[in-house]
Amino acid sequence: xxxxxxxxFIVTLISAxxxxxxxxxxxxxxESECTQINCAWEIRNGASRCIELTxxxxxxxxxxxxxxKLIQGCAWTNAGSCAVFTKCSDYSVTSAGDCYKIGTGCVxxxxxxxxxxxxxSGTFSCPSISDPQLCSGLFESGNNYCFWINSTCQSINVQSxxxxxxxxxxxxxxxxxxxxxxxxxxxxxxxxxxDCTYLRSDDIKKVQICxxxxxSCGDATNTLSYTSTTCNENTxxxxxxxxxxxxxCTGLELTTTSxxxxxxxxxxxxxxxxxxxxxxxxFIVMLLILQN
Numbered sequence: 001x002x003x004x005x006x007x008x009f010i011v012t013l014i015s016a017x018x019x020x021x022x023x024x025x026x027x028x029x030x031e032s033e034c035t036q037i038n039c040a041w042e043i044r045n046g047a048s049r050c051i052e053l054t055x056x057x058x059x060x061x062x063x064x065x066x067x068x069k070l071i072q073g074c075a076w077t078n079a080g081s082c083a084v085f086t087k088c089s090d091y092s093v094t095s096a097g098d099c100y101k102i103g104t105g106c107v108x109x110x111x112x113x114x115x116x117x118x119x120x121s122g123t124f125s126c127p128s129i130s131d132p133q134l135c136s137g138l139f140e141s142g143n144n145y146c147f148w149i150n151s152t153c154q155s156i157n158v159q160s161x162x163x164x165x166x167x168x169x170x171x172x173x174x175x176x177x178x179x180x181x182x183x184x185x186x187x188x189x190x191x192x193x194x195d196c197t198y199l200r201s202d203d204i205k206k207v208q209i210c211x212x213x214x215x216s217c218g219d220a221t222n223t224l225s226y227t228s229t230t231c232n233e234n235t236x237x238x239x240x241x242x243x244x245x246x247x248x249c250t251g252l253e254l255t256t257t258s259x260x261x262x263x264x265x266x267x268x269x270x271x272x273x274x275x276x277x278x279x280x281x282x283f284i285v286m287l288l289i290l291q292n
Contacts, residue, residue, distance in 0.1 A: 019206050020239055021205065033232040078091070147166065158204055
């Protein structure tokens with residue numbers, strides 16, 4: 001299930017300000033930082049490390065459809081639970097539209113004698129969706145999602161603020177709407193020190209890091225003031241404490257292949273959207289809220 005991939009390989013500097021990308025689990029060297037939705041702290045043979053969880057590790061512990069869809073390889077079943085995704089044709093649903101929600105690439109197929117619908121692999125376009133509740137937040141392809149605007153289901157590219165034309169979607173995805181245009185939020189617009197941590201950048205996959213100085217919030221130019229406690233949290237999960245310094249991460253891909261054993265942290269039962277504060281997923285979760 002290719003719901004949301006966050007794949008980046010370099011840290012980009014724009015106008016000397018810091019723009020970060022979410023950390024991979026292996027870049028998180030302490031248990032306190034190992035809180036990404038797909039990470040867990042493992043202790044094996046006396047050694048500890050932050051590892052990536054497989055779908056089998058996570059799916060059974062995700063209690064809502066929105067949480068289930070965040071993890072590649074998980075699917076929401078007719079029984080109302082999250083399980084490892086197999087293939088589209090393995091699923092039948094009561095409502096044909098539910099096929100779209102099972103996994104990327106699943107569409108309604110034949111009608112069953114029971115009155116339900118057999119799902120199958122296929123593609124679709126947003127304008128073909130006539131149900132407003134089904135439309136909103138549905139993944140189409142690439143960076144495009146479906147949203148119900150002006151009584152039609154429209155395909156919207158959500159990667160950059162400038163491509164968003166609807167005020168509700170603009171604000172929900174962490175952008176700023178003014179003068180009928182959607183734009184990138186600025187650190188300077190933040191008025192309290194508590195909130196002066198990070199914002200989304202124009203690219204939804206990246207985070208703009210902010211810093212408080214001289215009683216005002218502005219773009220961060222370095223991470224020298226961060227500590228082992230504040231480094232990961234206050235940079236939106238894009239930096240981690242390594243070698244006694246707050247160091248930029250090189251990238252995160254929300255897909256897991258490594259097996260894991262002896263996971264001792266509570267992350268298995270706590271893999272939910274509350275962890276999204278530590279990564280740019282905080283913005284993407286909004287899509288799921290709109291969808292349900």
